Amino acid sequence: MRKPNLANMKQVSSKKDKVLVPAKDLATLEAELAEQENSLEVSLEDTVLRLSDYLSAVDMVIKQTFNHRVWVKAEIRNLSSKSGHYYFELAEKDDDGKVIASCRGNLWRFKAARVLAKFERATGMPLDRDLTVLLKVSAGFHAQYGFSLTIEDIDPSYTLGDLARQYAEMVDRLTGEGLLNLNQQLPAPFDIEHVLVIAPEKAAGLGDFQADADRLARTDACHFHYHNATFQGNHAPREIRQAIVSAQQQFYDTYQRLPDLLVIIRGGGAVGDLAYLNDYELAALVAEQPIPVWVGIGHERDKVILDEVAHSSFDTPSKVIAAIMTHLAQLVTQTLQYQAQIKQAAQRQLNIAEQQTSRQLSHIQSQTIGQLTALQKDSDYAWQSIQQSAQRQVKQAARRTSEMRVQTQNSAYQQLTIASSYSQNQKKTIIHSAQQQLLQARRDSEYLRDIVLLHRPSRVLKQGYTMLTDAKDEQILTSSNQLYAEQTVHIVLKDGKAKAQIVDVKTN
CATH class of the missing domain: 3.40.50.280 (Cobalamin-binding domain)
Incomplete structure (x- = not known):
């Protein structure tokens, strides 16, 4: 960006009572700015500016060029409030939803209540993010906070139209x-x-x-x-x-x-x-x-x-x-109607079935009387035949039963004889085995008694051995692990005992 003529800008800014003409079209504005830019380029070519001076110059340019209010269409990306002031993040998106322009916007407290109340009263909804709105704004620039738009008014009719358009597009999409x-x-x-x-x-x-x-x-x-x-x-x-x-x-x-x-x-x-x-x-x-x-x-x-x-x-x-x-x-009513219809239909079917059953019963009765008479004769003959056959079978069964009883008795006598002989043999075998075990047990006990007598302490002591006990004669000491230095012990001999003290213990 080329350097502006600060001297000329100060002269312009000092004219506080200057009345601005309506906004020019963009092409005319760009041409005038290019002409001024060319004339200023030579005079400021070697000038070095502080950042604050340069940004102040930008502020003056914006105030001179955009010192009027215009209607701007934008989407509210974010909205917050503090101390009655409202702070906007505004943006414009292309058809793909990509943000192509954005800036900050401020709605000051002394206008916020009136503007927001008018918007909510007209649209029936509070101003919020993601709404597309038509704002009446003026441009502003601050050396520390940068560029922003001051919001003077909001046209609620535009938002209503945009919401209606979005609604119609949504219906068309769902339909498609x-x-x-x-x-x-x-x-x-x-x-x-x-x-x-x-x-x-x-x-x-x-x-x-x-x-x-x-x-x-x-x-x-x-x-x-x-x-x-x-x-x-x-x-x-x-x-x-x-x-x-x-x-x-x-x-x-x-x-x-x-x-x-x-x-x-x-x-x-x-x-x-x-x-x-x-x-x-x-x-x-x-x-x-x-x-x-x-x-x-x-x-x-x-x-x-x-x-x-x-x-x-x-x-x-x-x-x-x-x-x-x-x-x-309605479901209950319909169910009751169906129930009544089913009941009537069932009753009609029952009446028809009862009439048919009565006719069939009469016909069956007339047919079965003759059949029963013939069956009675056949059954009497069959009964006599069965009685005769049963009598013959009973006599045959009696003979077979008598023969089977004799055979069973003979077989039982033979089994008892064999069992008696077997039990006698088993008794003799058991008695003989028990006697042999008693003799062996007696020999084993006598052998163990002799071994015990041979190892009697008094006999062992007489053979020249000694026995070591603790000072109280309560425990026989058989291992070096039971001994320790300065321990008092008793040495038992065959004819008495001696008292001794352990000086040192060595373990193999």
């Missing part, structure tokens, strides 16, 4: 992807037994819904499973999507099947908060649900994209629970 009516094509549930409910925690509409839902639950007609999510703020769509996915997974893990209905209710709250629900990803998720989705957002005049994609849409949560109760009541 076959999602807009996808959930509506699902058949209505036959029986509503389990309902997943997504709602803000402690919402007024949720309380009205639960009052009627609890009465249904107490009758065991329907069970409701509640999951909470935030329905306002930029993070609302993401939380609602997470709640839907989590609720479906928890239900499937518990019941191993899908619920019958998914209900999304809001109820209460500002109309402006509805804009947060116009989210494509949330709408696509609702449209792709494998079960019908009923929504009751809580406003009769304003619709959101969820109303477009849901299976059924209601104005309020109370109407949602009323529809569920109506569906169950």
